[in-house]
Amino acid sequence: MATPTHELIGSPHPSISVILPILNEEAHLKGAIDSILSQDYLGKTEVILAIGPSHDRTLEIAQQISQQDSRVVIVENPTGRTAAGLNLALKKSQSPVIVRVDGHAQIPSNYLSLVVEILNKTGAVNVGGVMAAVGTTAFENAVAGAMRSPLGVGASRFHTGGEAGLVDTVYLGAFRREALIAIGGFDERFTRAQDWELNFRLRENGGVVYFDPRLHVTYRPRSTVKALAKQYFEYGRWRRVVSRKHSGTINYRYLAPPFALIGFTVSLLAGFIAPILFTPAAIYTLFVLLASIKIASNIREYFLLLAVIPTMHFAWGAGFISSPKTLVPVSE
Incomplete structure (x- = not known):
């Protein structure tokens, strides 16, 4: 087992690559990218979108944003699979800090600043926070309430909040690049549960995975019973694979x-x-x-x-x- 690193990441404001696997995110993509581009972080940032073969206006919206802001880069993800897209974006990136964001999530303006602070303070190889589900319809609000409650999803801190500290896994994640490279990135055989599986390998390689509730990410829940059932069926299916x-x-x-x-x-x-x-x-x-x-x-x-x-x-x-x-x- 490797010895975990506790060194600072280069400079007080290392460059950050924010990577997003994108597929059929017409409704939420602009909001997600706007939340990244409006960060208060003083270092250099880039946003890498790994876009799968979407059936809506996702690619068109992404291209418009990329033309307007050179920090936004598009890479093609032919399979549309999440892990493959994350690896393609990781390969395209150059920064010592890699931050994962999803196309239906939004991060607060101090998120990247907090990420660097926590990585440097804790020596962790991956840090993450609260998956703060927020709906826009009555059904989504009900799902969001269940997702934020231990009565709905159990007592995982990234769902319900709690004290900062070491955990087995976190939502999304902000990584030391060298830690991701050392374990070979994301396992592309996993359609779901890539985060559980990846964080296990990070810990097996001597790394620390750390939760901090200040990293508060707005998550948009599924909008129908059918979509919710499919999502949770896949969660259970792939969690069994990890086990x-x-x-x-x-x-x-x-x-x-x-x-x-x-x-x-x-x-x-x-x-x-x-x-x-x-x-x-x-x-x-x-x-x-x-x-x-x-x-x-x-x-x-x-x-x-x-x-x-x-x-x-x-x-x-x-x-x-x-x-x-x-x-x-x-x-x-």
Whole structure:
């Protein structure tokens, strides 16, 4: 295992490359890039967009922004896969600090300044903060509430906040370039869970992954039940892949959704044989009812949460249970 570096990053204001994997982000791309270009950071910055084959005006919008500001660079990502796009953008970059931002996220004006401060203070190889979900519709607001609550997604600090300190993984991430290069960048076999998998390898290589709640990133949730279910199904599916590839990376929090799905389903079926066996399903239903009251800010959100919370739990659980070993063979 390598010894982690605690050296400062070159100068007080090292250059920063902000990399974004982009696919079908017409609605949010301009806001995401504007939040990067309006930083108060005093050092040199560049924004590298790895754009996949989108079916909307994403490329057109990106080209317009790039023509207006030379700091914005476009690279083609033929596969459209997130990890491949991140690696293409990383290869194009030159800066000692690499900051990942997504096309549907927005960072506060002091984000890059804080990133350099925290990297230098902690000696971490990757730092990240709060995935602050904020919706623009009633459904999105309900999803955002569930994503910010331990009743919806568990107690991960990057969802719910908390004290600064060492963690297993962070949302997005701001990296020391040499640490990313040392482990070979992002594993392109992973369609999802690239962050979990990457941070495991960073820690295995002796690096520190650090959470700081001051790094507050605005995240836009999915806008429909179908999109939300697909997202969480893929989360569960690929988290299972990480657990197979890297033993010891699973914990009880990740096992809760599949056990909830199995218990609820078995309880519903068995209850027709012996009504007492409806009890586990009734307990989960009561949990959803009470959690929705706790999370909701109005009556409309409450009723939406009755669908949102089980969708998140059961889709994640279904993905975890059904994840095939052939996605990424353990032997590779």
